[in-house]
Amino acid sequence: MFGKGLLTGLGITLKHMVGPKVTEFYPEERPNLSTRVRSSMGLQKEKCISCNMCAMACPNGVIKLTSEKDENNKKVLKSYHMDVGRCLFCGMCTEACPTKAITVTQEYENAVYEAEDLKWDMIARAERKGKEG
Ligand code: SF4
Numbered sequence: 001m002f003g004k005g006l007l008t009g010l011g012i013t014l015k016h017m018v019g020p021k022v023t024e025f026y027p028e029e030r031p032n033l034s035t036r037v038r039s040s041m042g043l044q045k046e047k048c049i050s051c052n053m054c055a056m057a058c059p060n061g062v063i064k065l066t067s068e069k070d071e072n073n074k075k076v077l078k079s080y081h082m083d084v085g086r087c088l089f090c091g092m093c094t095e096a097c098p099t100k101a102i103t104v105t106q107e108y109e110n111a112v113y114e115a116e117d118l119k120w121d122m123i124a125r126a127e128r129k130g131k132e133g
């Protein structure tokens with residue numbers, strides 16, 4: 001009984017020793033993501049009309065935004081925050097958005113030490129990305 005289990009284990013080890021490499025040397029090697037991967041959120045502030053449809057569509061209350069009226073009585077986005085730690089990446093907010101201002105993205109390096117750091121200021125993030133190019 002014990003010997004059979006040992007032989008099975010050795011067989012698996014040998015198979016993986018001579019088989020194709022499955023590990024990747026991250027971060028030197030970047031994963032080849034499927035086009036269907038959803039791992040982050042992005043906002044294009046200039047497209048946002050502050051309609052709040054995204055926040056109303058979200059099943060988890062992830063999105064909180066505020067707006068103000070400009071001199072032409074037109075709504076202008078003032079703040080847009082997402083508690084990404086609660087996000088399901090379901091895309092319901094993106095479907096509700098009439099201008100495609102909010103999108104699900106494939107950015108995956110979002111690990112942080114504190115849950116508090118998953119509360120994203122989307123306007124600040126978008127501006128940072130714009131500067132980085
Ligand atoms: S992807 Fe889903 S859970 Fe995340 S903010 Fe949008 S609607 Fe909410």
Ligand code: SF4
Nearest residue numbers: 048049051052054097
């Ligand atoms: S649904 Fe789109 S346009 Fe409306 S507030 Fe959300 S991101 Fe902005």
